[in-house]
Amino acid sequence: xxxxxxxxxxxxxxxxxxxxxxxxxxxxxxxxRLYESSIVxxxxxxxxxxxxxxxxxxxxVHTGTPYADHGAFHLGDGRRITRKGVAELLSDAGIPVGVxxxxxxxxTSLHGYVVPDPWDPLxxxxxxxxxxxxxxxxxxxxxxxRTKSDSKRQMLQFGWFLANHGLTSGSVCSVVTQLFQExxxxxxxxxxxxxxxxxxxxxxxxxxxxxxxxxxxxxxNSTAHYQHYYWRNMEPERFAVPPLEVDHPxxxxxxxxxxxxxxxxxxxxxxxxxxxxxVLVTALSQQPWVETTKCTYRxxxxxxxxxxxxxxxxxxxxxxVMAEEFHVxxxxxxxxxxxxxxxxxxxxxxxxxxxxxxxxxxxxxxCNIQELMxxxxxxxxxxxxxxxxxxxxxxxxxxxxxxxxxxxxxxWIRTGCHRVVxxxxxxxxIAPTILERFGVPQPDYMLGHALAVExxxxxxxxx
Numbered sequence: 056x057x058x059x060x061x062x063x064x065x066x067x068x069x070x071x072x073x074x075x076x077x078x079x080x081x082x083x084x085x086x087x088r089l090y091e092s093s094i095v096x097x098x099x100x101x102x103x104x105x106x107x108x109x110x111x112x113x114x115x116v117h118t119g120t121p122y123a124d125h126g127a128f129h130l131g132d133g134r135r136i137t138r139k140g141v142a143e144l145l146s147d148a149g150i151p152v153g154v155x156x157x158x159x160x161x162x163t164s165l166h167g168y169v170v171p172d173p174w175d176p177l178x179x180x181x182x183x184x185x186x187x188x189x190x191x192x193x194x195x196x197x198x199x200x201r202t203k204s205d206s207k208r209q210m211l212q213f214g215w216f217l218a219n220h221g222l223t224s225g226s227v228c229s230v231v232t233q234l235f236q237e238x239x240x241x242x243x244x245x246x247x248x249x250x251x252x253x254x255x256x257x258x259x260x261x262x263x264x265x266x267x268x269x270x271x272x273x274x275x276n277s278t279a280h281y282q283h284y285y286w287r288n289m290e291p292e293r294f295a296v297p298p299l300e301v302d303h304p305x306x307x308x309x310x311x312x313x314x315x316x317x318x319x320x321x322x323x324x325x326x327x328x329x330x331x332x333x334v335l336v337t338a339l340s341q342q343p344w345v346e347t348t349k350c351t352y353r354x355x356x357x358x359x360x361x362x363x364x365x366x367x368x369x370x371x372x373x374x375x376v377m378a379e380e381f382h383v384x385x386x387x388x389x390x391x392x393x394x395x396x397x398x399x400x401x402x403x404x405x406x407x408x409x410x411x412x413x414x415x416x417x418x419x420x421x422c423n424i425q426e427l428m429x430x431x432x433x434x435x436x437x438x439x440x441x442x443x444x445x446x447x448x449x450x451x452x453x454x455x456x457x458x459x460x461x462x463x464x465x466x467w468i469r470t471g472c473h474r475v476v477x478x479x480x481x482x483x484x485i486a487p488t489i490l491e492r493f494g495v496p497q498p499d500y501m502l503g504h505a506l507a508v509e510x511x512x513x514x515x516x517x518x
Contacts, residue, residue: 060331061492063272064324065116065157066317067109068279070340071097071465077314085322086314089335093467094508099479100339100462107460109279110174112338112482113158117141119486119501129412129419130174130376133159138500141486145270148495153266155259156274167266170258172274173197176374176382176417187216188258192251197375217254221261226253242303245453248277249316256323270493275320278313282341285309287457294457296348302454332492335467336485344459351379351456352422352449363443364397364436378452379421391416400437403445408434422449468508480506 077083078090100112106122110130117140118125127133142152146166154162158172164181170189171178173196180189191213217226233250236243252275259273288298288306298306324333353375354360358368361383371394372384385391395418401408403424411420430446466480468488483503490497491505 059493060269060328061489062270062324062328062331062333063489064321064333064335065113065272065274066278066335066337067113067158067274067276068282068339068341068460069314069317069337069465070282070342070461071337071463072340073310073314074465077311082311082315083318085318085325088325089321089333089467089469091473092471093335093469093473094506095473095475096466096468096506097476097479098336098338098464098466098482098485100460100464101481101483102462104460107339107462109338109460110159112464113274114140114160115482116336116338116485117157117160119483119497119503121483124500127159130159130172130380131176131382131419134161134175134177136161139498141489142270142272144490144495144498145493148493150270150493150495151266151268153259153262153268153271155255155262155272156276157272158274158276167268168262174376176372176376176384187212188220192255195251217257221257221259222254223257226257229253240305243305245281245303245306245309246312248280249313252277252316252320253323256320260323260327270489275317278310278317279341281309281313282458283456284453285457286341286343287455290343293343294345296455299454306454333467333469334485334489335465337464337466338482339464340461341458342461344457347456347459348427349425349456350427350454351452352424352428353379353452354381354422354448355450357381360448361394361397363434363441363448364394364401365438366394366397376419381420383418383420385416385418388416391418394418397438401434402437403432403434424449427455468506470508 074083074086078087100107102111102122111122111127114125114127114133114136115121118136118138120138125136125138127136140160140162142154142162142165146152149166152165152167154165154169156170156172162169168185169181170185171180173193178189178193180186191209194209229250233246262268263271285306287294288302289310291297357373361368370386374382374384376382383394385394391413395411395413398409398411398420399407407423409420410423411418428445432445433442434445434448435442466485481503484506487497487501487503487505488508
């Protein structure tokens with residue numbers, strides 16, 4: 056492998072157990088190829104709930120520091136991390152770097168390019184001409200409210216941008232096929248999440264050529280999403296509560312579909328970058344959440360929810376995050392107080408409807424309801440007792456939850472030789488390992504040790 060080029064494949068929350076199962080069944084030929092040419096390790100996230108979350112673990116991967124040091128607890132907190140991540144350290148050393156979608160980091164302008172994660176409330180792509188791509192992806196992932204005319208215009212601009220920045224005929228064919236199939240069966244729209252990652256890869260490959268990138272990151276989240284919501288559909292026999300009757304039959308195959316799609320994506324990496332040290336990292340994984348019937352609910356329109364709470368949305372920046380969560384950025388302290396009090400004053404069946412946390416003039420909130428809800432229940436407003444039907448204000452995000460986080464993660468480092476390391480390694484070792492490959496000194500705040508990826512006789516291994 057070329058020691059001077061390293062690409063970090065951030066395939067969020069893939070499960071070592073499912074990777075093994077699907078490889079053994081012959082579903083993942085490209086994962087098998089990578090596995091058989093890699094040092095195979097299992098990482099330990101080093102945290103327990105409520106600190107076992109991808110927006111906590113990925114900053115640990117990048118900064119080489121645990122949560123107690125970097126302090127990023129919510130999505131968006133990455134902007135306040137004071138430690139430099141591995142991409143910034145390499146950029147400072149004059150190495151061309153590219154970041155595409157890495158979660159909850161503080162990267163801004165680098166010697167190369169940056170496309171922030173789509174949940175970043177303050178995200179700005181760099182160079183600026185990447186904003187067309189970034190903003191469209193963020194709106195799609197966040198399910199932002201837009202008028203049909205705005206959405207159509209945005210998608211046309213997005214298509215034109217891709218056509219001039221690496222779009223392949225294979226991706227065009229996949230998009231056309233998906234849209235055609237949706238016309239006859241709208242229930243398979245969920246597959247778009249996987250399709251988007253292949254479009255992102257088209258741009259990734261283009262940018263790496265344009266900027267002569269030597270270190271790059273590529274973040275993919277679709278399969279993590281499928282696992283969270285559709286494990287119950289894949290293995291209903293493991294759950295006391297069956298899938299909802301309204302769930303589309305295709306959801307039974309959603310997780311397998313996600314792994315197969317990521318296998319195709321990995322195949323593109325293997326073909327396009329045969330001499331690059333590919334590092335597959337999942338940061339953590341998932342397991343079936345058999346005891347929960349958790350549901351999440353998101354406002355139909357955020358502006359409508361605020362108006363019902365008695366707040367004009369004018370002058371407020373509303374930025375959805377994941378599932379039920381969203382940010383509200385306010386212009387000043389008095390407005391922040393009013394918005395927080397208004398949202399906190401909504402209730403249902405005598406219980407608070409919303410959870411609302413504050414950080415300066417930004418609110419971080421979401422719906423408190425976590426069980427299957429009668430959409431005809433009434434929401435009341437404390438200041439005057441006004442009422443509104445819950446289903447008029449909220450909709451259920453996908454299905455009942457059925458996957459939860461697990462601290463084990465996969466770490467496969469392609470060296471050309473296959474070796475399986477038995478003992479777990481900390482996530483804090485990944486950033487020092489990358490820095491060592493480029494000969495860049497490890498900063499004092501990184502307390503982990505670089506992994507000996509070529510040979511390590513002190514570590515027990517098995518073939």
